[in-house]
Amino acid sequence: MTPVVDVPATTNAAVVPTAWPRPSLATLTMVELRKMVDTRAGRWLLVVIALACAGMAGIQWAVNDIAVLDFETFFFGSLLPVNILLPVLGILTVTSEWSQRTAQTTFTLVPVRRRVLVAKLAAGVVMAVASVLASMVIAAAATVVAIVTGSDGGWGIDAVALGNAVVAQVIGVIWGLAFGMMLLNTPLAIVTYFVLPMIWNILGVSVAALETAAQWLDTSRTLLPLMSGDTLTGQQWAQVATSVGVWVLVPLVVGVVRVLRAEVS
Numbered sequence: 001m002t003p004v005v006d007v008p009a010t011t012n013a014a015v016v017p018t019a020w021p022r023p024s025l026a027t028l029t030m031v032e033l034r035k036m037v038d039t040r041a042g043r044w045l046l047v048v049i050a051l052a053c054a055g056m057a058g059i060q061w062a063v064n065d066i067a068v069l070d071f072e073t074f075f076f077g078s079l080l081p082v083n084i085l086l087p088v089l090g091i092l093t094v095t096s097e098w099s100q101r102t103a104q105t106t107f108t109l110v111p112v113r114r115r116v117l118v119a120k121l122a123a124g125v126v127m128a129v130a131s132v133l134a135s136m137v138i139a140a141a142a143t144v145v146a147i148v149t150g151s152d153g154g155w156g157i158d159a160v161a162l163g164n165a166v167v168a169q170v171i172g173v174i175w176g177l178a179f180g181m182m183l184l185n186t187p188l189a190i191v192t193y194f195v196l197p198m199i200w201n202i203l204g205v206s207v208a209a210l211e212t213a214a215q216w217l218d219t220s221r222t223l224l225p226l227m228s229g230d231t232l233t234g235q236q237w238a239q240v241a242t243s244v245g246v247w248v249l250v251p252l253v254v255g256v257v258r259v260l261r262a263e264v265s
Contacts, residue, residue: 022110023110025115025118025119025122028115028119029123029126032093032120032123035093035123036089041092041096042089042092042093045088049082049086050134052085053078053081053082053134053135053138055081056077056078056080057074057078057139057141060073060074060077061149066149066151067150067151068151069142069146070151070152070153070154071139071143071153071155071157072157072229074146075157075165076161076165077139078138078139079165079168079227082131082169083168083172086127086128086169087172087173087175087179087193088176088193089176090172090174090177090180091176091179091180091193092186093120093123093180094184095185095186098185099185099186104264107264114260117260124173124176124177128166128170128173129170132162132166135165143155158231161229164225164226164227165226165227165229168226168227171248175193175248178249178255179251179255180255181254181255181258181259182254182255184258184259184262197218197247200218201218215239217243219243219244222239223240223243226240
């Protein structure tokens with residue numbers, strides 16, 4: 001008798017690979033935060049910001065009457081260098097990917113570019129809030145030193161003023177991200193970010209016909225109350241909204257459209 005061997009039937013059905021779950025927005029935000037501090041430029045910029053805040057506290061301690069120095073004074077003093085330099089980190093977060101050609105890897109792993117841009121904006125907001133907390137830590141340390149050297153050392157700070165400081169820092173970081181997205185070139189974006197508002201400020205001060213417009217469009221004027229601990233009036237908030245709309249939202253919209261349509265090479 002010849003034995004019969006059962007051979008399993010073969011199938012021509014295609015094997016469908018298991019799809020990987022796409023990363024959540026929280027994960028993408030953490031990745032973007034990591035990118036901000038992982039590069040050499042980003043790390044050194046954060047070091048410079050910290051040193052500038054400490055230096056500002058030292059200047060305040062040296063030139064002011066020690067008896068009147070308190071936590072609020074040190075806190076609002078430390079906000080100034082952060083507000084100037086932190087937007088540069090926002091610029092680098094965007095432009096470094098295009099100059100170093102890592103954007104192709106990013107958009108390959110996350111093909112929906114809108115999700116990457118939202119994550120960058122969310123990371124910028126987190127970094128802005130973290131910078132305010134860092135300013136509070138530096139201000140607390142400076143207040144302790146001031147108390148030791150003879151200051152009354154008040155620790156109070158107005159909650160509205162603190163909220164305004166957070167708003168100002170968030171605006172600054174998003175402003176940097178907007179210019180980075182719009183220009184996609186690090187030197188050009190940084191120079192444009194600093195020079196254009198400066199030119200407009202000079203024109204607003206020197207040309208009488210532009211004085212009224214400057215009150216609404218000069219960010220050095222409109223955002224100053226946010227950085228000074230003042231309680232803003234309705235008109236001041238309208239001026240903030242107008243200047244932010246022109247200098248931040250318009251470049252942001254242009255930048256988002258450009259990044260969504262730009263060819264990655």
